[in-house]
Every structure is written in C-alpha cells, then in structure tokens.
Amino acid sequence: MNLSMFTSQPIGFVRSPHKDTSQVPRGLGAKHDADGVLAILAEFELGLTDIEGFSHLVVLWEFDRASGFELLGKPPSDDRPHGVFATRSPRRPNPIGLTIVELLRREGNELHVRGVDMLDRTPILDIKPLLSGVPAEKLRRGWLAEAEARRG
C-alpha cells in the first residue's frame, strides 16, 4: 500500500461574499445561491479552454481555515452525531471541499459562478465539468432524510 503523502497547490482562489464561516448558510435546506468568482492563476488559464459550454462545474477546494478533524460529529442539520464521511463537515482527515456551481460566464481567467458556499480567498484545487446527476428516485439520503422527516 502506498501510504505516502500527496501534495496539492492552488490553481486559483475563490472570490466570495462570505468573509467568515458565520455568513455561510448551513444545515438542512440551506440555499447556496451566492454569486462569486473562481479566479484562476494565469499559468493555468489554458486549462479553461471550452469550459464555457458547461452549465455546472464541480469545484474541489481546500478548507484552509479548518483545523484538525473529528471522525464523529454533530452537523448543523441534526442533533445526533454522524461519521464524518456521512457528512459534509469541514473537519475531515483530508479537508477537501466540493461545491457544484452554475457557470454564469467566463471572462478570461475568471469564472463567474452562482452557488458559492466557500469563504473568500479559498484555494481552489480542481475544476471538473458536471456530466450528470443521479435521478431523484434512485437517491436515498440516509440520516438527513430522517432528520428532515422528524422535523416534519
């Protein structure tokens, strides 16, 4: 087994209206409709070629202001603890965040997007096109659906 460490470095940074975590909508039914910008470093701009054709992007980013991790924790959406891999908690063994955004337009090395839930200045690790979703009837949502049902 390859137990070595892997390294990554920012390909760019998020410009977001959220200056601290208290401003990020969290928990059950949180709406993430804030507009922001994915500002990609000039050296990686060529990698954005043809990205305009996609309506939605998957953004991977670093929770650079989270510290440490918690294998079992209580998310804002529930009053019971859950395993970190069954939640979107920032306090993860590898603190990589994932956000699906809608691409509004591209201006050179800047992607104007809707749906940012990252803090301002968050380092971006990768961007991938979103190719499909899972049909709702095939999706189960575990404890979150249960927590919603309990709240009526």
Added chain:
Amino acid sequence: MNLSMFTSQPIGFVRSPHKDTSQVPRGLGAKHDADGVLAILAEFELGLTDIEGFSHLVVLWEFDRASGFELLGKPPSDDRPHGVFATRSPRRPNPIGLTIVELLRREGNELHVRGVDMLDRTPILDIKPLLSGVPAEKLRRGWLAEAEARRG
C-alpha cells in the same frame, strides 16, 4: 494569497477489478458498473458511522499513477483538444479523481460499491454522501454533447 502546498494522505484504498488503465472503460457513454470495495483504514473506520443510509457516495481519490499534467489535451471522447478543467483527464495540476458510486453494503471498514472506475490499489482521499443531482433539463454538457451530436 495562500500559495502554500497542501498535503493529503490516504484514508483507505480501492479494490478494483481494473489492474491497469487499459481495462477502465473510457470515453463517450462509457459504462462504469464494475463492483469494487473501498477498504478504509482501521483508524478512520469510526468516520463511516451512518454511511449505510446513503445510496450513492462521492469518492475523491488520487491518480497516483498519472505523471505530470497537460493543460490542453484530447480526451478519448473527442478528436479535438479541450482544456483540462473541461475534461476528466487524469493529467491534472492536482491529480484528484472523483467517482460517484452506489453503495451496495458495508462490512465493517469495507464499503462494497458499484461503479468503480479507479485502478486497483488507488488511494482514497475522502468520501462524501451524495445529496442531490442536477435536473437533466438544467444541465448542459458543452463539447461532450456537441461531440455526441456530431457522431449522431
């Protein structure tokens, strides 16, 4: 701007029937229905608590056998080059892969899943529950849809 490097380390490894890249279905309409196992290291098993309730998981993993990156490249699905951030190419600035799998069952620290497109022994960085998909009518797929249309 925080241009520092970030480090990550495996939380587990994939057991996959794909022993080398030639065995992984690639390109337009590739079906990923192979069964495999996400074997999580014992020290992180507590983080799997309640994961059984989710039908689909997002798996982040390291392309540990890719080398270097290419900002513009020709994917198997098209005969034209595209920016790396508009493709799923393994040759990315930060070689992090993303796969959505269906969770079949959990046995202790082992998640039996369907839909693996990773190579055997691929290091796993993170697992997150899949909470929703994007409705098909809201999704555009850029050059991929165009390439499909050209092929009729």
